[in-house]
Amino acid sequence: MKYKIQLILSMIIFGTIGLVVRHIELSSSELALLSSAIGCLFLICVFLSAKKRFHWDMLKNNFILLFFSGVALGGNWIFLYASYQYTTVTNSTLAYYFAPVIVIFCSPILLHEKLSIKKGICIFISLLGLVMVVGNGMSNMAYSDFIGIVLGLIAAIFYASLMLINKFIHNMDKLELTIIQLAIVAILLFFYVFFKNGLSFFSISASSIPFIAILGIVNTGIGFWLFFSGMEKLSGQSIAMLSYVDPLVAVAISGIVLCEQMTTIQVIGGILLLGSTFISEVRLDEFHS
Template identity: 70%
Template sequence: MTCVVLMTKKKIPWNLVKSNFICLIFSGIALAGNWIFLYGSYQYTTVTNATLAYYFAPVIVMICSPIMLHEHLSVKKILCIFTAVIGMVMIVGTGLSAFGKQDLLGIFLGVIAAVFYASLMLVNKFIHDMDKLELTMIQLGTAAVLLFFYVFFTEGLAFLSVSKSALPFIALLGIVNTGIGFWLFFSGMQKLSGQSIAVLSYVDPLVAILISGVVLQERMTVVQVLGGILLLGSTFTSEVKSLHKPHKNIIA
């Protein structure tokens, strides 16, 4: 991400960083917490369960928006929240009976990751006048520092003994998935309508679920499938509802 900023010759507006300092710190903490609990979720449950739990974040934003952002909660949004909660209950309940307590822990960690992600979206609403690319670089940098200390205090220097065979994959995740991925995302946002962005954001969970079933051969019950449809469908419906207004959310 730093290389992208240098290539585009963007300068960090330190005066804006100073005025938004507290929110930037909280957003970095939220991003780091999001990653910690999401990857922790992957260790205990399937990619599908973790992804669906993670995408409970928009529901949390809808619930908190009237309090934090003073936004009106319409009847349609209330119905979407209710439907999403039913979907999550179906996923959690079936996961516990079909797979066991370990999967329940993974889903729980996924929901905590969703809380951090929702916090990131809400905090970003209070950050003003900053370019999306610069904001993302600062948030990623803050999260990287926090994650370094987290790994150091939880694992010690064990992370230095990562096998050589894993290094290319780590580099791939860092450079392609994070750096180039965010760059393409924000570049595309500037040329797409709000409706297109909202629709394309749901490619992420659908691809994750598809890979989980086809490539990883992970199991998913019929009830969980229905719960996932209710969860993703309700949050998507809520997004479509808000497309008539300018999209100001910055998701990093």
């Protein structure tokens, strides 16, 4: 039960990212830089306090994969944060949670995993749900909302890429892996942001500072710490099942705290998208594990 509570808490923390980002007056690349840098420093402290050591030989052997996984993680955050700036947290979340569907679709080709009839049907239903969310957005929502959904889908592609790349990285502690990926994101984005915006990047408004600290320490650092602590003793199916606390929290915050609304068609589409992906990843016997 302890590990399930830790994983659920991490999902609740991840689900509040959209709310926190809304209060920070920075571009999506600047947000990604700060969250990765602060989160990386926090996790290094956790890693060292646990008296763990970096396995430099494994880092060297997996360098290329680690580099591209860092690029994927950075792209994931940049486009997700940008999506929050264009549309509602609900729209961004629903588009972003198309990532597991992309992984399922690509697994037979890249991972040589068999695509079952059940998962094939779930992919079709997920696509139908996505069409309902995006299609309704095109006809009844502002152009900015449609752009936000597209950005959320691009973020989903990067996140799916990250999950697939991580499948090929072996013999590395998950916390150690995340620290390296965050470090790569921070280094790459530092040079990108510095050369793009110069020293103006450091002129952050006072009102944004507390939320930047929350994004880096809580949403990234503590969130990942609880996530890896919780998943240590849980099965993959249990992790997949509990991960849906994240979008549910995000959607609840969108409706209750931010008072963002969805049309009936979008609600149905969202249920189809999240529900079919959930069903594709869990088995009934996992509820008793």
